[in-house]
Amino acid sequence: MNRAAGSSPVIIAGAAESPQLGTVPGQSAMMLAVSSARLALRQTGLAWADVDGLASTLPVVDLASYVGIRPGWLDGTVVGGCSSMLHVRHAVAAIRSGAASVVVVAHGESGRSRVGMPPRAVDPASMAGQFEQPYGMSGTFSRFTLPVLAYLHTYGLSPDDLAEVPVAQSEWAAGNPRAYRDKPLDIHAVLSSRMIAWPFRVLECCPLTDGGGALVLMSARRAADLDLEHRPVTVLGSGESCEGPGASFMEDLTSFAGFREASARAFRESGLTQADIDHLMIYDAYAHVPLYGLEDLGFVGRGEAVPFLRSGATRPGGSLPMNTNGGGLLYTHTGMYGMFAIQEAVRQLRGDAFAAVPGVRTSFVQGIGGMFGAAGSLVLSNT
Amino acid sequence: MSARFVPVPTPETGTYWEKAAEGELWLPRCDSCGRAVFYPRSFCPHCHGDDLTWFRASGRGVVESFIINHNPAPGYEQDAPYVIALIMLEEGVRLTTNLLGVEQTPDAVRIGLPVEVVFEQRDGIALPQFRVITGDGASG
Incomplete structure (x- = not known):
């Protein structure tokens, strides 16, 4: 236990995305993860030989073998898109306990080109396979979206109100060469885009892309004698939770228990409240998810997310900048988007985001996994 | 036209599918708390009672x-x-x-x-x- 970080804060010392993002047919999922991890490690001045903890959305043993290490701490948690948030949370615990001192969290996914990826399939004997999938499900756009009309109906909202989400976020993504959808959008553009699963149009659904991202975590004490390339980002708090194997199994179709409970844990651990948060990332595979997130995380009251967006609060210059990379809807979405939400929060806290928000000191990152299945929350700070 | 997705029953769900084949919808209900349970499980997720009894819904x-x-x-x-x-x-x-x-x-x-x-x-x-x-x- 002599290497245990104890009370020393755990920091994100390195963070990088794959150099190529979007459509990358020349790289496997593993290559996308490894190229990111090498860049992130380089920012810390450490080498693979220094890495004694490894967490990944890819098969973690395969990744360890690929990079030629035998780490003493492994985390292969895969609970969908928020897996990277859980990896960070678990890494913090491992570093605090002394189980690991330098942890690489890596994600790579060839979601668009499907290079080095297992086939997509729903197990017909799983509960979602027996009770949801037989009813003409043809993609996550037909499963993740199921509860939304109950939400809209409860709060007297119109299905067209979903367009507020990509419209607000497009102000952040506009002109970013790394964004998959980099054009400014107005309500008309969203509502006239192709219908995918009513009420969701294509611009209210994430694209499917190729990409990777990686983080290097360690205690501030371990980093003390390193010449870090970037300002460190401290993990002030984290939380995780879960609800069920499909959206139809939610207790309440208008609110996600995973969001409520994971975020409450992260706030409690960080000692911060919603009022202390300068910047927010909420996983947005589909346009309704940030609406649930804003309410379930307690940033607005029930049914208030759409008016909040419409007020401009989440746009450039607003009081709560949200999804400032354009989100999964516009920036990139490899299938599991969580790593990219964390990367954007780190960039904002380092001050080197494409659409940098001035004076950001704290960021809250909320992930979701499966179809309202799992949740992971992080509270990050640069002070 | 290709074939529609076909679910594969498991031991917990067998009765649901067997009754469906007879043209009836059956669900498990907890003997302890009385709540209907869905999806079917081997015990009650609400009160964690041991015994569920199937009934026609x-x-x-x-x-x-x-x-x-x-x-x-x-x-x-x-x-x-x-x-x-x-x-x-x-x-x-x-x-x-x-x-x-x-x-x-x-x-x-x-x-x-x-x-x-x-x-x-x-x-x-x-x-x-x-x-x-x-x-x-x-x-x-």
């Missing part, structure tokens, strides 16, 4: 939410766009379904529409589906 409920899928799954090519709905049963559990007996449009389908169970024969499985109860057919 009313087969009636209301539409709680829905989407209209414009990108058909295999076997649904002729039906697109088609409704995928969530039904709240009178017994307090929620099932996913397509919606029969109603135009597949946002104007025709409404939250709160009353529905009743029917069964679709699909490759050796009888799949519970729901159809809208119209004025005359409403059984109350």
Whole structure:
């Protein structure tokens, strides 16, 4: 236990995305993860030989073998898109306990080109396979979206109100060469885009892309004698939770228990409240998810997310900048988007985001996994 | 047209599918707390009671939410766009379904529409589906 970080804060010392993002047919999922991890490690001045903890959305043993290490701490948690948030949370615990001192969290996914990826399939004997999938499900756009009309109906909202989400976020993504959808959008553009699963149009659904991202975590004490390339980002708090194997199994179709409970844990651990948060990332595979997130995380009251967006609060210059990379809807979405939400929060806290928000000191990152299945929350700070 | 997705029963769910094959909707109910349980499990997730007893459900409920899928799954090519709905049963559990007996449009389908169970024969499985109860057919 002599290497245990104890009370020393755990920091994100390195963070990088794959150099190529979007459509990358020349790289496997593993290559996308490894190229990111090498860049992130380089920012810390450490080498693979220094890495004694490894967490990944890819098969973690395969990744360890690929990079030629035998780490003493492994985390292969895969609970969908928020897996990277859980990896960070678990890494913090491992570093605090002394189980690991330098942890690489890596994600790579060839979601668009499907290079080095297992086939997509729903197990017909799983509960979602027996009770949801037989009813003409043809993609996550037909499963993740199921509860939304109950939400809209409860709060007297119109299905067209979903367009507020990509419209607000497009102000952040506009002109970013790394964004998959980099054009400014107005309500008309969203509502006239192709219908995918009513009420969701294509611009209210994430694209499917190729990409990777990686983080290097360690205690501030371990980093003390390193010449870090970037300002460190401290993990002030984290939380995780879960609800069920499909959206139809939610207790309440208008609110996600995973969001409520994971975020409450992260706030409690960080000692911060919603009022202390300068910047927010909420996983947005589909346009309704940030609406649930804003309410379930307690940033607005029930049914208030759409008016909040419409007020401009989440746009450039607003009081709560949200999804400032354009989100999964516009920036990139490899299938599991969580790593990219964390990367954007780190960039904002380092001050080197494409659409940098001035004076950001704290960021809250909320992930979701499966179809309202799992949740992971992080509270990050640069002070 | 390719084949529709066929569920594979497991030991916990066998009774659900066996009764469906007989044209009946059955659910497990907890002997301790009395709540219906869905999806079927080996014990009660509400009070963690050990024993569940299967009973025949009313087969009636209301539409709680829905989407209209414009990108058909295999076997649904002729039906697109088609409704995928969530039904709240009178017994307090929620099932996913397509919606029969109603135009597949946002104007025709409404939250709160009353529905009743029917069964679709699909490759050796009888799949519970729901159809809208119209004025005359409403059984109350």
